[in-house]
Amino acid sequence: MCRHLLILLIFFSTLYANEPIQPLPKTITYDKGKALLGKKLYFDPILSKDNTVSCASCHNLELGGVDNLQFSIGIKGQKGIINTPTVLNSIFNFRQMWDGRAKTLTHQVKFPITNPKEMGNSFENIIKTLNKSTYYNKTFKALYKNGITKENIGDALEEFQKTLITPSSFDDFLRGDEKAITENQKKGYELFNKKGCVSCHNGINIGGGLYAQFGLTDESIANNLINQSTKNGYNPDFGLYNITKNDFDKFYFKVPTLRNVALTYPYLHNGRIKTLNEAISSIAKAQLGLDLSKEETFLIEEFLKSLSGKVTIIR
Ligand code: HEC
Ligand code: HEC
Structure with a gap:
């Protein structure tokens, strides 16, 4: 009898401790300056080789963070090969991408940027172009000791994406x-x-x-x-x-x-x-x-x- 009670108690306490779904946290910490820089990058086609495609082209924040297409359209009208997942709340994913090949949001950024069917660019080229812009040149230098780097571009985009959470x-x-x-x-x-x-x-x-x-x-x-x-x-x-x-x-x-x-x-x-x-x-x-x-x-x-x-x- 006593033992059964104990088992029952353990059962309910684990149930409680392991509530399967948790609410979104009410606040999330992020660096406001870096997030604003990330926002600018997110909406800027400058990241794509021919200046036509931004992150927002495929991940439209007005459309649930996607584009509602089976396959997105990258530079030169090229069609992708896998459906675009939402960026909303992605900070809470244990990995990024359908196959999890990106461990963090910072790491994720290199995939669309260098994918020839998506933004088709190289970081070498992006860093050159961003350096020519007074806004990016000044802002990166103000926020990061080493200015415009691949890692810092990813970091700023991650800070912005941290803010994309949707309480319901x-x-x-x-x-x-x-x-x-x-x-x-x-x-x-x-x-x-x-x-x-x-x-x-x-x-x-x-x-x-x-x-x-x-x-x-x-x-x-x-x-x-x-x-x-x-x-x-x-x-x-x-x-x-x-x-x-x-x-x-x-x-x-x-x-x-x-x-x-x-x-x-x-x-x-x-x-x-x-x-x-x-x-x-x-x-x-x-x-x-x-x-x-x-x-x-x-x-x-x-x-x-x-x-x-x-x-x-x-x-
Ligand atoms: C064994 C794990 C598992 C269970 C159980 C499961 N799902 Fe899923 N669910 C997945 C996986 C994996 C995918 C993605 C499959 C793919 O895209 O090929 C998915 C995809 C989905 C999608 C599509 C989401 C999108 O953005 O494309 C919906 C909706 C969904 N599941 C709802 C449900 C519902 C409702 C149930 C219960 C009836 C359920 N799932 C049970 C693993 C599971
Ligand atoms: C041409 C369309 C396109 C562009 C542009 C694009 N993405 Fe994506 N994004 C995708 C597709 C497709 C995937 C899924 C790829 C996969 O899983 O192999 C994806 C996946 C992601 C994911 C992972 C989400 C998850 O649940 O795993 C994040 C985060 C993301 N993109 C952010 C960005 C950011 C930031 C940019 C801009 C630097 C960007 N994307 C540009 C199409 C695009």
Whole structure:
């Protein structure tokens, strides 16, 4: 009897300690001067080779941090090969990119800048151009001892991206405001937990904290993806495998955040799914082997809508 009570106590205390989803912190520390410099860089096509594409071209802050295209368009009208994820709240991801190849936001910046299909530039060239601008020359020197460097460009962009957090009605609910979300959203959240979505989509970002295999319970999905192979031995559908070259890691992706997911269509790393409703039902099948009813899918969709928040752009 006594032992059972103890086990029960341990069970509840771990439950409490490991609350699967946490609200966004109310404040976040960042360096205001560097963040403002990062903001300027973020919206400036100067980072691209031909001065036509900025970070904001693909990560539109008015559109949930994406461009709502299956594949974004880089310099010279070139189409990408993997769907653009949101930059909003990305500071809370354990790694960046679908395959997690960037450890930090600072590290991430070199990928779009040097990708020939995205910004197609080199840091050598960027540093030269930025040095010619009075604003950048002066501001970098004022904020960083060593002025304009690759690392400092990344750092300023990271400071700005730290400010891109989007508190939502669901955060108010998590903090105890029972009325912040609707009855249907509460039912949807209950299903989200009960059906097991939360085993992958958890933490502050309701995702972004671990890798998981896409098509875990429905291999036909993974098999369909194999046929999509791309040129030069690089297949974006292989996910983590592209970094580790370990067969076991094929189709493993960083679990995406579900914050603002109602805004960030189309879905999946390949942008193949157009609506949130369809994303929920096919992912339930692919990741949990579940056939959700129409009602369950609707309620989960209602819940996911409570994760749309507003970004306040610093000035
Ligand atoms: C031409 C479109 C394009 C441009 C320009 C672009 N990105 Fe991206 N961004 C993408 C795509 C596509 C990915 C996903 C790449 C992957 O996972 O392989 C991505 C991924 C990211 C991520 C990772 C998010 C996550 O959840 O993993 C961040 C952060 C990001 N970009 C920030 C930036 C910044 C900062 C700039 C400007 C320096 C920028 N991007 C420019 C298309 C773009
Ligand atoms: C085993 C881990 C796992 C479970 C369980 C899981 N997911 Fe996911 N989810 C993922 C991964 C991995 C992806 C990205 C797959 C891809 O793009 O190839 C994803 C993608 C998504 C997306 C698309 C997001 C985007 O930005 O493209 C939605 C929506 C989603 N999941 C909702 C759910 C719901 C609802 C459930 C429960 C019914 C669920 N997930 C259960 C791992 C999981």
